Amino acid sequence: MITTTAFPIQLLVLEDDPGLQSFLHTLLQSQGYQSMIQAEGQQGFALLKNHSFDLILLDLGLADMDGIEWLQQLRSWSEVPVIVISARGKEQDKVRALDSGANDYVTKPFSSAELLARVRATLRQQQKTAKPLAFADIKLDPVQRIVTKAGEQVHLTKTEYDILLLLVRHLGSALTHNQILQQVWGEHYQDRPEYIRVHMAQLRQKLEDNPSAPRHLKTEAGVGYRLCE
């Protein structure tokens, strides 16, 4: 399959079985997907701080923690789609995973064809719900992670993009420093407004007509930031 997006689709695979790790890596690569594979949930969280993934494949018995717990933690700050792949085939396991925020559940052993079909279905669903977002002459495409200003592409770092996406999704509302820190950096980050300040300055440089008197990326003194139309 040739992907039609500008960037390859990135998957995070959390699986501690070395045989399945290499099987999944080869299978995903054969379809043009890029994947990063980790055996431990904590390593997965560390990767999520610095990388954007389109989809996560999650084994429930990880090397360091239970996959359901991992999923529940993830869902407190991220909506990235998750397909659980597990040997646990009981109805109650599936119900618990889906109620904890899994988008789909595949029971081991599974066929390559079935897993790939479920990956495609989940990505399609994600594309349907991910509408382009816009304010003023600036447009974000959350599927391709492209930002344009007056039709010209603007190159943002991952952190800049994530902050902007969060603000656009809450257009007109003030977001506190801690809301931004937890959504963009992760749940353990708080009370570090200086982390945001440097990225916000860069965003203003790239997106505002007059960065020193921003019309859109407004500071809410003592609170956080607000994006205005």
Ligand code: CA
């Ligand atoms: Ca396992």
